Amino acid sequence: MKLKGAQVIIEVLKEMGVDTIFGIPGGAVIPIYDALYDSDIRHILATHEQMAAHMADGYARVTGRVGVCFATSGPGSTNLVTGIANAYMDSVPVVAITGQVPTNLIGKDAFQEVDITGITMPITKHNFIVKSPDKLADTIRQAFAIAKSGRPGPVLVDIPKDIQNADIEYVKGREDSINIKNNVNGIVSQKELDKAIELILQSKKPVIFAGGGVIWGEASAELIEFAEKTNIPVASSLMGLGCFPEDHPLSLGLIGMHGSRFANLAVFKSDLVIAIGTRFSDRVASKAGGLAPNAKIIHIDIDPAELGKNVEVEVAIIGKVKEVLKLLTNKLPFLERKEWLKEISDLKEKHGLKYKNDEVLRPQWIVEKIQELSYDDLIIATEVGQNQMWAAQFYKFKQPRTFVTSGGLGAMGFGLPAAIGAQVGRPDKRVVNIAGDGSLRMNIHALETAAVYNLPVITVLLNNQTLGMVRQWQNLLYDKRFSHTDLNANLNFAKLANDFGVEGIRVTTKEEFEKAFKKAYCEKRPFMIECIINKDEMVLPFIPAGGTVENTIG
């Protein structure tokens, strides 16, 4: 069938099962948008391309599918950069399609020409520029295959305008018409497995440290089975939250810089760490060897480049975490660990997360109340800073793909657009964005998108009138020299939300919050609840960068 290049792009997206695209049109993608006009694919018009990328990212995180965004050449594509870097750092499958100036103008500083494949080289799993019409269809198919194979990540396809206008013979393919040969051959090393089993049998104080790879590897059920059979407690990185139910007796919850002291102590005292689908980021293993100084480490990951990168490991198992966990569970007997589990429950009693629960409206209470009032059935997104850490600490995640947060990049402004993308991907669920006032300022115009498409995201703004997390560091580590962290307290976010078409309610007391949240939760439309909180609230405990649990503050 003869089609225009732009039509081929839309046809291939349909082959890939794409139902939603986030983007903004422009000169270099007009042909693609023209072809989109005739298709059933839903398009969400963003207010800024960074938003489109974060929306695609949020959509991918909650659905497990590839998120797709479109941008025009030049500024459209450079606006995607933060969003692409964010997806790269957190291993999220996103395909970004950008328009490019016609091939005969490339390299001539044409209007809105920018070398976006060069710019995004270090922040994409792979990227392409399509220079010949006959490569177009397979390049897009390949982009999807790369984005979702092995360790997922973003892929960018840059398509010059003349390729979009070219006449192309299109032959329909299928979602699986391109097979990626990644370096995981599917065979798990027997030798490494045997070594792992021996270490697990010998260990008196083992812990599991689970990361986002468990979620992307769809291995939560296998993790629960493995942990229950071996009675090994499970700690989680920020990206791993939700992969193991936090109400499970074996759950330790979050570890690292803002993990509970009890969880960090449990890992610190352990003699074996079984790390699964995690990269030992410096937010967890801040000081080399300081996370678990007496432990041997078994590291299981699909990406061989992660094994031994940030910490030295005794046993490195390359493979799909789901399969490796099944193999380990089958080979191990039921193990009882009364002493270790007793030690851990004593630690929990002594060093669990706490906050002052008085009559004051406090962020920790707000997070707990959100969970209680919504019957535990939410997807939580966050911005970056204290808001993010209070959400991670006090919301008890029980299901994978229910926590959407910018982990590796820590990009303020991620939460609201990601929440919108998540809401598009999971219309059956309610998405709450726990936000900070600094971060929300960055992308507040995404509220308009929520209003226009009636996406019932609830923004719970923890308004402390400050760049709180930076202020906290200044407070604790920089002698209270609050350099440029106070924000304009006169901005009325609730009022601003109303102007964007989202009902905004400002609250200052616990009673007002409860009333407002109940209302927002009952009515299926977007809301913003602006909670005025004290700027001196802190996220505790806190292990300063480079320290260990022995340096914990709070």
Ligand SMILES: Cc1ncc(C[n+]2csc(CCOP(=O)(O)OP(=O)(O)O)c2C)c(N)n1
């Ligand atoms: C794009 C971006 N710029 C700057 C930072 C540095 N930074 C990290 S947390 C933070 C403060 C965030 O303030 P707010 O959103 O109000 O959150 P709070 O900590 O007050 O809850 C800043 C400035 C960042 N992470 N991202």
Ligand SMILES: [Mg+2]
């Ligand atoms: Mg703030």
